[in-house]
Amino acid sequence: MGKLKIQERTALNSRVSRYTTLLLGTTALVCAGAAQAQTSNSNDDMSSLSFPEMFQKQVVEGSQVHGRVGFYDFRRWHDTNQPYPGQAKTGDNYNTENTNFGAQIGITTGRLYGFSAGAEFVYEHALYGNNAAGTKLNCNLACSTVENLTQGYLQFNAYGFQLRGGRQLINTPLAGADQFTFLPRAFQGVSAVWRPLDTMKRMSFTGGGSAKTEGNSGPQINQSSVAQTATYETNQYLPFFGLDASAMDQPEWQVFGAKITRYEGRGNSSSFVKKNRYFDNVSGFWSLGTSYRNVMSNGGQVVGQYYHYDFQQTESADYGEIGYMAPTMGSGTMAWAPYVRAQAIAAYNADKSRIPQGINSQIYGLKLGVQSGMVGFSVFANFSPEHNNSFNHGQLLHPYTDLSGVIYTDTMNDGIQEQGPGWAAGARIDFTPTDNFSMYARYVQYEAKYGHSHDFYFGGGSNGQIGDGRNGNPDSFTGTQYRNQKSQGIGIGMTYDLGGISKQLAGLKIGDNLGITKFDHAPNFYDNRIRFYYSF
Numbered sequence: 001m002g003k004l005k006i007q008e009r010t011a012l013n014s015r016v017s018r019y020t021t022l023l024l025g026t027t028a029l030v031c032a033g034a035a036q037a038q039t040s041n042s043n044d045d046m047s048s049l050s051f052p053e054m055f056q057k058q059v060v061e062g063s064q065v066h067g068r069v070g071f072y073d074f075r076r077w078h079d080t081n082q083p084y085p086g087q088a089k090t091g092d093n094y095n096t097e098n099t100n101f102g103a104q105i106g107i108t109t110g111r112l113y114g115f116s117a118g119a120e121f122v123y124e125h126a127l128y129g130n131n132a133a134g135t136k137l138n139c140n141l142a143c144s145t146v147e148n149l150t151q152g153y154l155q156f157n158a159y160g161f162q163l164r165g166g167r168q169l170i171n172t173p174l175a176g177a178d179q180f181t182f183l184p185r186a187f188q189g190v191s192a193v194w195r196p197l198d199t200m201k202r203m204s205f206t207g208g209g210s211a212k213t214e215g216n217s218g219p220q221i222n223q224s225s226v227a228q229t230a231t232y233e234t235n236q237y238l239p240f241f242g243l244d245a246s247a248m249d250q251p252e253w254q255v256f257g258a259k260i261t262r263y264e265g266r267g268n269s270s271s272f273v274k275k276n277r278y279f280d281n282v283s284g285f286w287s288l289g290t291s292y293r294n295v296m297s298n299g300g301q302v303v304g305q306y307y308h309y310d311f312q313q314t315e316s317a318d319y320g321e322i323g324y325m326a327p328t329m330g331s332g333t334m335a336w337a338p339y340v341r342a343q344a345i346a347a348y349n350a351d352k353s354r355i356p357q358g359i360n361s362q363i364y365g366l367k368l369g370v371q372s373g374m375v376g377f378s379v380f381a382n383f384s385p386e387h388n389n390s391f392n393h394g395q396l397l398h399p400y401t402d403l404s405g406v407i408y409t410d411t412m413n414d415g416i417q418e419q420g421p422g423w424a425a426g427a428r429i430d431f432t433p434t435d436n437f438s439m440y441a442r443y444v445q446y447e448a449k450y451g452h453s454h455d456f457y458f459g460g461g462s463n464g465q466i467g468d469g470r471n472g473n474p475d476s477f478t479g480t481q482y483r484n485q486k487s488q489g490i491g492i493g494m495t496y497d498l499g500g501i502s503k504q505l506a507g508l509k510i511g512d513n514l515g516i517t518k519f520d521h522a523p524n525f526y527d528n529r530i531r532f533y534y535s536f
Helices: 012-034 051-060 197-203
Strands: 065-077 095-109 117-132 147-159 159-172 184-193 250-266 285-294 299-311 315-325 338-350 361-372 373-385 421-434 437-451 482-497 509-518 525-535
Touching: 065 117, 159 250, 197 250
Parallel strands: none
Antiparallel strands: 065 095, 065 525, 095 117, 117 147, 147 159, 159 184, 184 250, 250 285, 285 299, 299 315, 315 338, 338 361, 361 373, 373 421, 421 437, 437 482, 482 509, 509 525
């Protein structure tokens, strides 16, 4: 396999110009909408200021910039365990290699009359690339050149309510930004978050005001988790508060709703489209959900969430999860607490014109662990029952996620939601000896009742239908089916903040994550991702 020549895209200047125009338009909407909104909850007296002065003081001076800039080296050998048994031989060794420079730069403005705006630009350029043209996931994690405006939204905050419209990131279990890829999955549409307890608290205040609704976690986010320390943990959608959390005067309760019309896929996508992972010409999705977190007076923590999704022209799905962490025992470096989490997923009501066999799928999961100031350990398992009168005997589709750390047994490149009915079980250990250094190791064993190796990225094809080949239905899989096929996922990773050497280097990080995926009857897949970046 020869090296592909990396060329600069000639359209970069025109795209940047187009994105700048969109951002200026968003800012103009802030100004226009401000005239109709409510009074800001500022500690300063704004009544004596002109509109330009208020704009300068609140919108401009209240703006925040965030992001990361760095170098990334992603290498894959025998990408997705190819070639599969029964797959046509092509002479491809299925290796992909990239060394890239990349940046994710985002801005959120301050609020004026409750209105604010946000935008994020993602850019990367390959310094080296060696990719087989026939590789299925070629360029998915890093490729020659990417430049895109993943966020450009206007939002309104008032009394515990936040309404956001435009290009945005959302962070829900079955539709989210993804924590693995450099270019996050982004969405175009309208979303809203309401915190009822905040509303009641704000309404009890005299003088009113437009309380800012953004919290430490939730379904609306400004920055994808890949821009944070990448640990590939499976609790990013609803984490516990931590061992040192104090009792809360009121729980964190959120209600979420969204109508998404288009999305931009992860990897090297360049536009927002009316598609999903499997099908073209879809209308997006509706979602409604709620989440709850609380630190009780005895120090115990309770979390819970439920989301319903109507993935239009595909299927309906539900996700539910509950968790409890016991009060912290001990103190300092000897502090520790056990916890338990349970999850359930159901997919049903498939569009029979696209999935003739229908969808009837469930996944159940349990996670038991202990967390301390230095070490964390957990064991976990998932089970998916068999349903013969359903696609692949009970496999679900997930149109807006890709092994995104939703299921407890997800590893970097393997997961039970991709395999259909069967089981998975494993363990993980985390080690954080200092504030600047962390590492983890994870091992998971899988068994698929009707395995198709690592053929996870199938689609509707030319006829726009998905099936498993039974009873005259289309066969969307490549290669040979194996009954009770076993596979293994192994993950090892570390992150070091150079602030441990010098305070002037704080925020400059180096990280490495190695994923090894093994399948019966297929070559081992090695995936290594090195990141050297500055986050701010």
